[in-house]
Amino acid sequence: MLRWSLESRDAQTRPLQDAVSNVEKHFGELCQIFAGYVRKTARLRDKADLLVTEVHAYAATETPNLRHGLKNFAEEFAKLQDYRQAEVERLEAKVVEPLKTYGTIVKMKRAETELQRATMDATRTSRHLEETIDNFEKQKIKDIKNIFSEFITIEMLFHGKALEVYTAAYQNIQKIDEEEDLEVFRSSLYPPDYSTRLDIVRANSKSPLQRSISAKCVTGTGQQIPTARIRKDQQDDEEDDEDDELEVTEEEN
Amino acid sequence: MLRWSLESRDAQTRPLQDAVSNVEKHFGELCQIFAGYVRKTARLRDKADLLVTEVHAYAATETPNLRHGLKNFAEEFAKLQDYRQAEVERLEAKVVEPLKTYGTIVKMKRAETELQRATMDATRTSRHLEETIDNFEKQKIKDIKNIFSEFITIEMLFHGKALEVYTAAYQNIQKIDEEEDLEVFRSSLYPPDYSTRLDIVRANSKSPLQRSISAKCVTGTGQQIPTARIRKDQQDDEEDDEDDELEVTEEEN
Numbered sequence: 001m002l003r004w005s006l007e008s009r010d011a012q013t014r015p016l017q018d019a020v021s022n023v024e025k026h027f028g029e030l031c032q033i034f035a036g037y038v039r040k041t042a043r044l045r046d047k048a049d050l051l052v053t054e055v056h057a058y059a060a061t062e063t064p065n066l067r068h069g070l071k072n073f074a075e076e077f078a079k080l081q082d083y084r085q086a087e088v089e090r091l092e093a094k095v096v097e098p099l100k101t102y103g104t105i106v107k108m109k110r111a112e113t114e115l116q117r118a119t120m121d122a123t124r125t126s127r128h129l130e131e132t133i134d135n136f137e138k139q140k141i142k143d144i145k146n147i148f149s150e151f152i153t154i155e156m157l158f159h160g161k162a163l164e165v166y167t168a169a170y171q172n173i174q175k176i177d178e179e180e181d182l183e184v185f186r187s188s189l190y191p192p193d194y195s196t197r198l199d200i201v202r203a204n205s206k207s208p209l210q211r212s213i214s215a216k217c218v219t220g221t222g223q224q225i226p227t228a229r230i231r232k233d234q235q236d237d238e239e240d241d242e243d244d245e246l247e248v249t250e251e252e253n
Numbered sequence: 254m255l256r257w258s259l260e261s262r263d264a265q266t267r268p269l270q271d272a273v274s275n276v277e278k279h280f281g282e283l284c285q286i287f288a289g290y291v292r293k294t295a296r297l298r299d300k301a302d303l304l305v306t307e308v309h310a311y312a313a314t315e316t317p318n319l320r321h322g323l324k325n326f327a328e329e330f331a332k333l334q335d336y337r338q339a340e341v342e343r344l345e346a347k348v349v350e351p352l353k354t355y356g357t358i359v360k361m362k363r364a365e366t367e368l369q370r371a372t373m374d375a376t377r378t379s380r381h382l383e384e385t386i387d388n389f390e391k392q393k394i395k396d397i398k399n400i401f402s403e404f405i406t407i408e409m410l411f412h413g414k415a416l417e418v419y420t421a422a423y424q425n426i427q428k429i430d431e432e433e434d435l436e437v438f439r440s441s442l443y444p445p446d447y448s449t450r451l452d453i454v455r456a457n458s459k460s461p462l463q464r465s466i467s468a469k470c471v472t473g474t475g476q477q478i479p480t481a482r483i484r485k486d487q488q489d490d491e492e493d494d495e496d497d498e499l500e501v502t503e504e505e506n
Binding site (some may be wrong): 036037049051061099100174176239 | 285299310470
């Protein structure tokens with residue numbers, strides 16, 4: 001009789017334990033991958049920030065229309081990176097954190113089951129367990145819907161802003177007046193203040209270090225490897241690391 | 254007379270050399286940064302591919318409505334990664350490659366100037382140089398406008414598709430019927446085919462390896478460091494590497 005009751009109790013607690021284990025496993029993996037996704041988005045933002053800085057630096061050496069167009073582009077593009085930063089922070093707060101919190105909830109549920117197994121008789125356990133399982137399942141479906149909805153909403157907000165910002169940026173590039181700039185350039189070659197203008201250009205094109213950078217981008221076959229779509233079974237952070245090391249080695253050559 | 258003519262010749266070739274040096278420097282740096290931007294976009298796509306796989310795996314363990322909703326989300330999200338792959342390939346072909354090609358053009362222009370300096374007399378050099386400089390400048394403005402326009406167009410295409418795809422994905426998540434799934438779940442706990450259903454759940458929640466993954470995401474304070482906006486002066490590939498190493502070390506603990 002005692003033996004039967006113990007078996008029955010185990011059979012009753014198992015559905016909750018299984019449900020909890022399944023959530024623990026998959027929410028944990030989702031958390032890891034979403035965190036990686038946010039991290040890579042942050043890296044993309046860093047590269048975009050570098051682009052903003054370089055476009056400003058290049059624009060400063062150019063004729064008025066080109067300079068103006070490029071500066072405006074850089075400003076719009078910088079705005080987009082602020083939106084990307086907001087995307088990163090929101091994803092961290094509304095997707096990664098809630099998934100992390102689930103680890104704690106799951107631990108508590110586990111303790112709850114253990115406690116019920118240890119202290120209660122079969123009938124009371126059964127009733128209480130049913131309630132616990134039900135609440136857990138209900139909350140889980142609600143939470144998964146909520147987390148994925150947040151993810152999509154945050155992403156859509158960013159993509160919407162991107163379209164808005166790029167529309168303005170496109171106008172800035174398109175309206176660069178090539179003919180007017182050519183006139184400015186031509187007159188800058190043989191005017192009274194010729195040498196002054198020349199000094200400005202020269203000051204911006206001296207560094208031998210920077211020349212070697214451009215040479216690397218010409219020869220750089222290494223650029224193509226990392227963008228090639230890697231096979232699914234190779235995708236992990238270790239792979240990313242090797243990839244980055246490869247890049248740096250090539251860039252240092 | 255010869256000395257004056259040599260000095261005059263140098264003064265005439267210098268504007269082209271300066272213009273060429275400036276383009277060599279800045280187009281080289283733009284090329285490097287755009288290539289990095291494409292690389293980081295490819296990494297983001299890799300993480301998103303992982304998310305697709307995991308959402309499918311998790312969906313397979315869930316009740317019908319949740320399973321259906323998650324599977325549909327994963328399919329839409331996978332579609333978006335195909336668009337991201339197209340973005341990566343287009344940026345490589347229309348932005349990075351043309352900037353790389355500039356290195357070759359610049360080298361040819363340099364040789365052209367050297368040749369003119371060595372073989373022509375001052376008057377002919379002057380006329381020819383003026384033409385060369387003019388063509389170079391004209392082509393450069395055209396090319397820079399074209400490259401930036403391509404960049405913006407390719408990015409806008411992707412963001413537009415993203416909005417489209419996420420709109421569909423959002424519907425898939427929103428229409429998950431929680432009540433119906435709860436009924437299915439409840440009836441799966443105490444029905445005639447109870448043990449069969451239980452076995453399915455159990456089969457998907459066994460691995461002790463995967464449990465340790467979820468535990469890491471609960472404690473993982475390391476997640477927050479890489480997403481924090483790093484200062485501009487720290488932004489380079491070495492920084493990225495250190496960052497990745499940090500992550501891996503923490504994940505291995």
